[in-house]
Structure formats: structure tokens, C-alpha cells
Amino acid sequence: MKEAEPDEWGSLMAAAQAGNGGAYRRLLAEIRGWLTRYYASRLPPAHVDDAVQEALIAIHEKRHSYDPARPFRPWLAAIARYKWVDRLRAMSRQKTEELPDDTAIGDHESAVTSAALLGQLMTTLKPAQAEAIRLVKLEGYSVEEASARTGQSGSLIKVNIHRGLARLAALIQRQSDGE
Amino acid sequence: MASEQLLDDLVASLAPVRPRNPRREGMVLALVGMVELGLYLMLGHHRPDLMMAMHMPSFWWKAGCLGGLTIIGMVTALRSFDPTASPRPGLRWMALLLGAALVSGWAIDIANAGGGMLRARLMWRHGIDCMIAIVILSIPVAVALGLMMRRGAPTDRKGSALAIGLAGAGWGAFVFIFQCPHDDPFYVAVWYGAGAAAVALIWWLILPRVTRW
Numbered sequence: 001m002k003e004a005e006p007d008e009w010g011s012l013m014a015a016a017q018a019g020n021g022g023a024y025r026r027l028l029a030e031i032r033g034w035l036t037r038y039y040a041s042r043l044p045p046a047h048v049d050d051a052v053q054e055a056l057i058a059i060h061e062k063r064h065s066y067d068p069a070r071p072f073r074p075w076l077a078a079i080a081r082y083k084w085v086d087r088l089r090a091m092s093r094q095k096t097e098e099l100p101d102d103t104a105i106g107d108h109e110s111a112v113t114s115a116a117l118l119g120q121l122m123t124t125l126k127p128a129q130a131e132a133i134r135l136v137k138l139e140g141y142s143v144e145e146a147s148a149r150t151g152q153s154g155s156l157i158k159v160n161i162h163r164g165l166a167r168l169a170a171l172i173q174r175q176s177d178g179e
Numbered sequence: 180m181a182s183e184q185l186l187d188d189l190v191a192s193l194a195p196v197r198p199r200n201p202r203r204e205g206m207v208l209a210l211v212g213m214v215e216l217g218l219y220l221m222l223g224h225h226r227p228d229l230m231m232a233m234h235m236p237s238f239w240w241k242a243g244c245l246g247g248l249t250i251i252g253m254v255t256a257l258r259s260f261d262p263t264a265s266p267r268p269g270l271r272w273m274a275l276l277l278g279a280a281l282v283s284g285w286a287i288d289i290a291n292a293g294g295g296m297l298r299a300r301l302m303w304r305h306g307i308d309c310m311i312a313i314v315i316l317s318i319p320v321a322v323a324l325g326l327m328m329r330r331g332a333p334t335d336r337k338g339s340a341l342a343i344g345l346a347g348a349g350w351g352a353f354v355f356i357f358q359c360p361h362d363d364p365f366y367v368a369v370w371y372g373a374g375a376a377a378v379a380l381i382w383w384l385i386l387p388r389v390t391r392w
Contacts, residue, residue, distance in 0.1 A: 019195035028186045053185055058392060060189045062332040064196035065262060078262035082334040173335065 010072035017063060028056060031076060038080050042118055044138050047087060055083045085169045091137060092165030121168055129164030132157045137165075201257045204327050208253055211323045215316070216354050224358045237287050237362040241371075244280035245353040248273060248375075249320075252346025256324050259339040260331025266338035273345055284364035291364075300363055306370035309359055313351045313374030314381070321347030321382055329390045340386035344379030351378065 009031065015023035032052060039051040058079055066075050118138075122130040128150070135146040136157065147154045232238045255269025324343040333339040352371050361367065 016193065017196050017198055019193060021190050021193050024193050025186065025190045028189060032186070053182075056185060056189065058332075060192075061392060062262070064330075065199050065260070065332040067198055067261070070263075074263045078334055079332065082262060082332075 007071065007073075009076070010066075010068060010070075013063065013066050013072055014068035017066070017068070028059075031059070032056060034076070035080055038077075039084065042084055043087060044118075047091070051083060051087050054087070055080050058083055081172065085172050088165050088169040088172070092162050092169070121171065122164075124171060125164045125167060126160075128152060128156075129160040129167070132160035133164045136161055199260070199331060201260070204257055204260075205253065207327075208257075208320060208323055211319050212249075212350055215319045215350075216357075219316070219354055220357060226358055226360045228360070229357065232360075232362060235362055237284075237291070237364055237367070238356070240280075240284060240287055240364065241356045241362075241367055242353065244276065244283075245349050245356065245371075247276050248280075248349030249346055249353055251276060252342050252349055253320075253324070256339055256342040256346055257327070259335065259342060260328055260333050262332040262334045265335055266333075266342045267335070269342055270338060270345075273342070281368060284368050288364040297365060300365050301369060302361070302366060305361065306366065306373075309355065309361070309370045310374040310377065312355050312358070313348065313371065314378055315351070316354045317347035317351030317378045320350045321378065325382070325386055325390070328386060332392065333390065336387040336390055337383065340383045340390075341379060343386060344382035345375065347382060348375035348378035 009027055012023045012027035016027060035052045035055050036048065039048045039055075043051055059076070062079065066072065122133065125133070131150055132146060132152065135141045135149060136143060141149070143154050143157050146152075146157050150157070152160065226232060251269060251273050255266050255273070258264045258269065259266035321343055324346060328336075328339055328343060352375060361370075
């Protein structure tokens with residue numbers, strides 16, 4: 001099935017607001033693809049699926065906040081961005097668990113490095129914060145390993161991750177206000 | 180990819196919804212505010228010299244500043260319940276208004292040959308009563324706005340909560356000026372300011388937690 005034009009998504013949502021399940025099913029399927037691309041360029045791969053699901057649920061719960069007289073894309077983007085910031089904040093609160101050595105994982109370096117936007121955002125952080133986030137949150141090192149690689153103490157690594165992610169969330173929020 | 184099951188569940192739970200209408204919400208707020216003011220005055224909460232006070236610049240200074248704060252706060256809050264709108268520009272306007280209110284109040288104070296013992300002018304026992312009254316009177320409008328915020332989709336919850344707190348404080352203080360016998364700009368700036376700050380702080384702390392989505 002051909003994907004609807006973004007402007008058409010507004011009509012589909014208006015129909016969904018009136019209770020049209022067929023239009024809603026088509027809309028959700030199409031914006032799922034859009035959301036997947038959106039988060040794939042902004043989050044570590046392991047978080048993309050969850051972020052898409054959360055955004056779809058948020059769109060469902062807040063569908064009455066869409067005004068059919070206005071374009072759909074900015075509304076969708078605002079919700080996607082809100083959930084992105086939310087996830088970054090959640091990541092900053094998340095405890096980092098050390099992976100057992102016998103867990104086999106594939107090399108996902110290329111997927112990680114394809115998160116171009118995230119990488120670009122991280123250049124705005126202090127080098128120590130960016131390094132801590134890159135090692136622990138993106139590349140899966142334990143806090144101790146990251147500490148050994150960077151020379152920062154374990155607690156400093158945690159502090160830098162927390163502050164760095166909080167700073168990223170604040171930066172995105174500010175960009176959103178400026179737009 | 181999010182599972183087909185999730186999409187099926189969302190479609191299965193689809194029910195018709197009425198799109199949010201900020202104008203309708205504004206009218207509800209106006210109604211809540213008017214009912215509150217009407218009841219307050221009907222219950223006899225008005226200063227005995229109200230007619231005389233209305234000839235004084237300081238009365239209109241209070242009314243103008245608080246009315247302005249309420250209107251900007253309500254508009255800012257209602258706009259911010261749309262995910263595409265930010266409350267920050269409105270909050271900056273409110274900060275400007277508060278600054279202008281302080282400067283104009285100071286000018287009125289000078290014109291009234293104000294000065295003297297600032298501590299005596301504070302009348303802190305009355306001041307605390309005023310502050311408590313403002314906090315209580317802010318509740319109806321702030322609660323109404325809080326419910327609207329819960330239904331809306333604010334993407335800057337702290338900013339929206341602050342706008343709600345300031346709008347509620349502005350309205351609570353506006354209602355209270357019909358009872359409060361104090362026209363001294365210094366007294367008003369201190370105690371009304373403290374009341375507004377308390378209201379804003381309370382809602383800024385509560386609302387982001389209960390409106391998470």
C-alpha cells in the first residue's frame with residue numbers, strides 16, 4: 001500500500017477522531033514507520049522499539065489534542081520530540097548493569113554510529129560527559145570498564161552520564177522552544 | 180518495529196473524541212472566575228470604602244497588573260496544552276509585566292510621598308492574612324486549569340505549571356483586592372508578591388507530577 005502524504009495524515013486523524021477504525025489503523029501503521037526512522041537517528045538501537053511504542057500510545061491517548069484545521073506533521077513531531085526527551089531523562093536515571101561475559105551479542109557498532117544526530121548533539125557536551133555516555137550508554141561498557149578506559153572514577157562516570165543526559169534533554173527542550 | 184498487536188489494541192480501543200477547543204476552555208475559565216468573584220462579593224467580602232478606593236491610582240494599579248497577569252497566564256497556559264506550543268514566550272511576557280508592575284508601583288509610591296519606616300508599612304500580621312487569602316482564592320482557577328492541562332498534551336510541563344500558578348495567583352489576588360483595605364504599593368508588592376510566589380511554587384511542584392503523559 002502506498003504511504004499517504006503527510007497532509008493526508010491529518011485527514012486520517014480527523015477521521016480517527018470521529019471513530020473511523022480503518023483510517024486509524026492505516027494512520028498508525030504509517031506513522032509507525034516515520035517514528036521508527038525518527039528515533040533510529042536519535043536513540044541507541046536498543047531503545048528505538050520502546051520509544052516507538054510509547055509514542056504510539058501517547059498519540060492514541062492525546063489524539064483529541066490534534067486540531068484538524070492545522071497540519072498534522074508538527075503535532076506528530078512535537079509528541080515524538082517530547083517522548084524522545086522523556087526517554088533521555090529516563091536513560092539518565094537508569095542504573096547501568098554490567099553485562100555478563102558469556103552473553104553473546106553481535107557487533108552493532110555501525111548501527112550506533114549511524115545515530116548521526118545523537119552524535120552531533122553529543123558534541124555540545126563536555127568531552128568527559130560525552131565519553132562517559134558513549135562508553136556506558138551506547139557501547140555497553142560497565143561503569144568500572146569505562147572508568148578504567150577514561151581514568152575517571154566510577155562515581156564521576158555516573159555523575160557525567162547523569163549530567164550529560166540531563167543537559168541533552170534540556171538542550172532539546174530549548175531547541176523546541178526556539179522553533 | 181512496534182508490534183501489530185499494539186496497533187490492533189489501539190484500534191480496538193478507539194472511541195470518538197471531541198477535539199480540544201481552547202476557546203471553549205477559555206470560556207469555562209471565565210465562568211469559573213466570574214462565579215468565584217460573584218460569590219465572594221455576595222458573601223460580603225468587600226471593603227467598606229470600595230467606592231472611595233476606586234478613585235485612587237493604587238487601586239487601579241493593583242487591578243490592572245493582576246488582571247493583566249491573569250489574562251496572560253491563562254492564555255499562555257491554554258496555548259501550552261497544545262504539544263506544538265511552548266509556554267516560554269508567555270512566561271517572558273509575565274516576567275516583563277511583573278517588572279513593569281514593580282516600577283509603576285514604585286512611581287505611585289513616590290507620588291504618594293511614600294517612604295517612612297518600611298518595617299512599619301509592612302504590617303506583617305495583616306500581610307500574612309493577605310497572603311493566605313490569595314493562596315485560597317487562587318484554587319478554583321488553578322484547579323480548573325490543572326484539569327485542562329491533564330486533558331491536554333503539554334510538552335513543557337514545568338512551564339505550563341508555572342503559567343497556571345501565576346494565572347491562578349493573579350486571579351486570586353484580583354478577587355482579593357475588592358476586600359483588601361491596603362493600598363500602599365510597598366505592602367502590596369511584598370505581600371501580594373509573596374502570595375503569588377507561594378501559589379506559583381505550589382502548582383509548579385504539583386502539576387508536572389500529576390500531568391505526566
